[in-house]
Amino acid sequence: MTDANAAEMPERARIDRDAVKPRGQKSRRRGRGDELQVPEAEFRSYYGRPIIKAPVWKNPDVPLYLFLGGLAATSSGLGALGGATDRPTLRRTGRLAAAAGAAGGTVFLVHDLHRPKRFLHMLRVFKPTSPLSVGTWILSPFATFAAATAASELTGLFRRAGDASGAVAAVIGPALGTYTAVLFSNTAVPTWHEAHRELPIVFAGSAAAAGGGMGLVGASVRDNVPAARLAVAGAVVELAAGEFMERKLGLLGDVYQKGRAHTLMRASKACLAAGAVGAVLGRRHRWSAALSGLALMAGSALTRFGVFDAGIASANDPAHIVVPQRERIRQRQATTGTDVAPPDRTFA
Amino acid sequence: MGVRTWLGEWPMFRQATGSDPLGRGSAVQSPRTQALGSRTADADEVVKSVCPYCAVGCGQNVYVRDGRVTQIEGDPDSPVSRGRLCPKGSASTSLVTSPSRVTTVRYRRPYGTEWEDLDLDTALDMIADRVIDARRKGWQDTDDEGRVLRRTLGFSSLGGATLDNEENYLIKKLFMALGAIQVENQARI
Amino acid sequence: MWDAFSGAASSLSGPLPDPTTDAGWSGDHPKRVGFFTDTSVCIGCKACEVACKEWNLVPDDGTDASDLYRLTGMSYDNTGDLGASSWRHVAFIEDVRPHGSATAAHGGPPSGVPVDSLATGFLPSGLPAVTDGAPSTPTLRAPRDAATAPAPGETVDLLALLPDTGAHGQQTPDDERDVRWLMSSDVCKHCTHAGCLDVCPTGALFRTEYGTVVVQDDICNGCGYCVPSCPYGVIDVREDDGGAHKCTLCYDRLGAGMEPACAKACPTNSIQFGDLDELQAAADARLAELHGRGVTEARLYGRDPDDGVGGDGAFFLLLDEPEVYGMPPEPIVTTRDLPEMWRNAALTAVGLGAAVVAAFWGGRK
């Protein structure tokens, strides 16, 4: 017997549907049209309820933080190198975007806290086991240097110092762009955790697309080549890595095939593809470049929202926990030749 | 607070200098946590009691601080219960400190639509008058055949299974003296 | 600090004999304590839930007021799961099996009485032989007219539904199935490798000198990272105060030499508290005893120090698969893969930096 076998246990199957209180949904009971993601494989569960707790991270705070962090990460590099290669509009755009992204990201990060007044408690410790702690120690100096650089850029004061701090921010930037992948994968959320090899690449691509996209929006046609290159490369990487991730996830990838995550990811892919094509074809025109940049940024942001939503859905699906773990047990037993399957499983 | 003290209490400093580099335990313990103690440790008194719910008669320890019950839990000494309590017994603290508990006299006059306040002594006096009146109205000296009854059917009482033996005793004694035979409790329900 | 991180792989996963010392407590710290919850003697009374709330002043559960006093329909479980305001959760599983598959723990025959002899072996003298207790097939009365049958839902006009004669009795008893009612009091596992603790960016979550994992409410800033990092779905953030909350194994009571409130209240000693090594020995003995009695479905969960979380400080004797109780069958602490994640992220960061640089390759076009 399995709980998924509705024919055998009609009333329990009904409980499965009704009793779940998935996070992120207002209504207490799921409607008929919003069935649990019960996979093909049979599995048992406790009334179909989630086994792990879905993140309590706020939406849109956290996806936006991820997006802004990515944006800032690559923008800082574009700003620094734009300055070094005499691309003033790219420099300016990059520096301001890095600072704004870092500042905005920090605001969202603090707002996401359920006790925001205690943000500074983050600075009590440095814990390498905690991506959020590490991230805090990445974001804090980055934001500081990026802000200083932007201040210099805006005021025109302390240019040399501004350049130096911009360079430091640019060096830190990539870490800011990829650590967020660890933030997600270092959880028990199956769809996130099992993507821990691909997710940094997806997020790096997304960061590149966002930063590059921003560059396309802000920089002049004269200055926007690196931005376009970065954006297109980012979009391609993001699309490819994302596709690879979804496939490799197998059963766990089903959250990208349905529901809101599916919609978001489809929109993201469309934006990225359109933006990339636009950037290649329309870079030379200010408006088309800007539009392409916006599309790329939107694509990047939508990826973050999509991945976020996929994680929520994955956490709420007990099959995501039970089926892979059962499979792991089965495989281990197959290899070790031991059968410790409890005798009651056969007829239970 | 001196800088050294401040620094010494900064967990990150303790991480770096102490035995807990990953900041998992001793380094990150807060002063408040360090000072944490049991709520019952500072009780003025631990009073021996018995659970008021079912008839198993589980032993309870009632912890009192400043004249208030701060915790009730099982009495491990009790050979009946060995310190254990069921969910109801475990909710005893809530029972005795319930915010919805009524602690003043409420009065509803005949045909009234709302509760009114009433002084306890006045209430007792009014009830005494009503008892005397109902006793008189329901009095029977003899039955039709002249057999002695010396009783009243004017009023009755229900309850006792949740009360103390001493309380039941006073109820029964008083009602018998009043000639009121209609005394009943949950034991017949 | 990095050395400890990268060098001591055992402090992220795998067996770890003394997580307390690993967390920086000096060698003379108390022995690691925990819970052994023997669900084979659990009667589902929920004293643990109430005793826990009374002691820890945990509020009534429920995410909003309308939720508080509603049935869930999950047997007698109206708590649902562990959470910020439910640090103990008693699961109720109504399990139905084909008749005859029962074992001793499942309402089977009293020990020493073979089922076969009960069914056919004994007959009081002078009685005709009986081989089956089932009486003759019930007489079915006229079935109810389907057209007049009420539809499910909140019908108010019940006058129209006055029963026709013989409206009942059409359903036959189902003698072919046995019922088993499993109950289990779930709690925070106080993992050897605690995901919640390791991901906490503030140090609010920490390992105590007793080897338990506790949230310091004065530190927690409600970042919520611990919530999805728990492979068991234990810890959660409470909406009203924004803090993360879970079982403390009554940290405040331990210091005073008291056992945790739930274990103390538990009427049948299903929840046992003590030094972890002693509990493990007791659990092994109990398992052997049950297996000896033919309760072959008994198994320990969270007992094995080689498991994905390095063994639990609170472990269980279960009578079915863990997932039936709402627990993951084989959880692995997420931080086991953290070194690889950091490597991947670092490499990707380098790649990202390189990509930014490469974007400027070739100068102006």
Next chain:
Amino acid sequence: MAEAHPVGFQWVMEAKKRGATIIHVDPRFTRTSAVADLHVPFRAGADIAFLGGLINYVLSEGKDFREYVTTFTNAADIVGEDFVDTEDMAGIFSGYNAETGRYDPISWQLEGVDYEAPAAGMRDHWEPSLREQSEERERSEKREHHAAMASDTGGGAGDAANATGSPKRDETLQHPRCVYQVLKRHYSRYTPEAVSQVCGMSVAEFLRVAQAITENSGRERTTAWVYSVGWTHHSVGAQYIRGAAILQTLLGNIGRPGGGILALRGHASIQGSTDIPTLYDLLPGYIPMPNAYLHTDLQSFLDADAAKTGFWGNMDTYMVSLLKAWWGDAATAENDWAFDYMPRLTGDHGTYGIVRDQIDKLTYGYFVVGENPAIGHANGKMQRLGLANLEWLVVRDMQMIETATFWKDGPEIETEEMRTEDIGTEVFFLPCANHTEKSGTFTNTQRLLQWRREAVHAPGDARSELHFYFHLGKKIREKLAGSTDERDRPLLDLTWDYPTFGIHEEPVPESVLGEINGYDADGNPLSSYTQLRADGSTTAGCWIYTGVFADGVNQADRRKPGSEQDWVAAEWGWAWPANRRTLYNRASADAQGRPWSERKAYVWWDAEQEKWTGHDIPDFEATKPPSYVPEDGATRQDALSGTDAFIMQTDGKAWLYAPAGLADGPMPTHYEPVESPVANLLHEQQDNPALERIDRAWNRINPSQSEVYPYVFLTYRLTEHHTAGGMSRFLGYLSELQPEFFCEVSPALAAERNLEHLGWATLISARTAIEARVLVTERMKPLRIGDQVVHQIGLPYHWGSNGLSTGDPANDLLGVVMDPNVHIQESKVATCDIQPGRRPRGPALLEFVEAYRRKAGVEPGGNT
């Protein structure tokens, strides 16, 4: 037991751990079933068929503990020739009067026994003057009084009190009319197949139980039976217990460790409120209330109700000591120890009779103390109608319970049967102190008195009952002071001068317990009821509690930790009588006083010291040797031999056959519940021919085997709540655990009635209709009864309109029919219909219920 007494259940789990077999026989699969070795589902109300089947199994297989049976029971007694069994009378015993609906038990008597005065339950026959009374009402009242004597709430004095002479015996148990053979014949039709048909369990399940209990009874092993109101809430309830008593006596499981028939009582001191009875028919210590017809003076009272032999032979000392405790110096030998101060009974004044009188405005005032009848009692409408027709009502509670607010928000307000403005009842709600705010004793379910100490002061106007009744009494006495009216003498002469303490002048509870314990002439606390005298030199407010203040020490406050004592734990609290933990424990030793086995040694005769000794305090005269044979004409306990272990009985024997004391037959017989979906398959007589009814418009009864009310329902408690909810529905931590009223139905019934899990269902009886959430569960099983399928519906009864967790009261669905012995209602089984959806609101509900009644052919209902 795991459901309603979880902490007590730890001892069952301990026993299981040591290898005991746990069997749970219950219509529902409960938390107890979940950990039992065997759950036997069966039909509510079929218990006597089941118990009778076990008795038949024991007797037909010769599995009884023969030496125990011949030593300690009346198995060898010869039943008189006049007795006709149900076997030969279509399910009715001899002596039944169809016109009056009651039994004349004279034909049930044993051969060779002369009766010089009537025993309880037989007075109708023996009182010529009473027999001449022909008015129906009076006869009925008398019968009710006699029946009350046999109450399981009472059951002490008066049970066949006055048999003299020895019955003829056949120690070989072969005489066709000896009790053993009579019993065997009576139960011969209770075959495993019959049990299976009536109860709905399989033959295999039944035999499994039969085998388990017989294999686990005897010298080396014992079996215990545990019951609660699942056995008492029936129209044949007293006979259920009798059935278990017969079985346990046959198996030698009474008076022995690990044996017994254990009543699990449901309230902290419900045992105490029976011992010191707030019950109309008893005086403290199970002394019957004086009856106007029988008791003109103390002597006639003792003649009628005190036994000549056995310990009830000392009832004169108990009674005089009680009268001295109450009226002190005003009770003198000259005035018959103030016996005439006592009011007299003439009939049933049980709670349902009282409520009937309230509705008829025959009684005016009502104190409701720590009870919530509007929710907790059967037929809630009847209860609330009673409340609404009072002049005044005093409710003492901690929370605003439904009984106090019926005039405002009761169900009858919603249906517009009553209007608040029309209800004349004056209501006083007085807050009361809780268990931590007063000192006193509870008596638990094992007769153990435990003293609680006051921890804090009660808040606001909250006071203890001790305070309230003491000061109410004082006030009334003040108001009547100087009265010359004879009727006020008992009140003014009453000993009512307890010392007080504190600003609220709280009576000192120890002083009350001291009075209950009793004093000698010098004012020293007595140590044993054997010290009581009938000459006025001693006092005792409740003779069975004498000894609780032995040596001037509050024995109930003893708290020597269990870990520092043996398993009997005799130094924790104090158990009545005389701190004995197991009653009739003389039976734990054989005729010679040797333990039946080493394993089961409990109390035994120490030949060297020439006294009884053991783990417990022997429930026997300490120095009476096993060889003691009474002289002819001996009285009181001296008339009992050294093997007469059942010392409260006139013959010292455990009764397999009860020649007196019960209003509905000498042996338990299976009758269907009044509301049953099936015909009685064992006897022609459908239901208890002697049961009691209240035939009123507000108490309509569903016809038996009605197609309109086709389903059985039963009411019960959940672990998470307490009775009518006053102590649980108002607490968040408990309410959230069982937040809504629900009904439990099987998947088959759900399919039959289109009930949806978690949806609403409406349940309908001839009384009313209520709504509940539906829990569809495999734990409820349809049963085959004969050729029918019977569906059972489970209804926890905790809910009402007040508190945090609310719902319709399940008890509103019940009608009231009563057991004739104890006037307890049949609330553990009744019939109803169930339909999906919510019930009609307002006056439509009344129409709806009336339409059902019409369809079922029930007389119209109403409020009068």
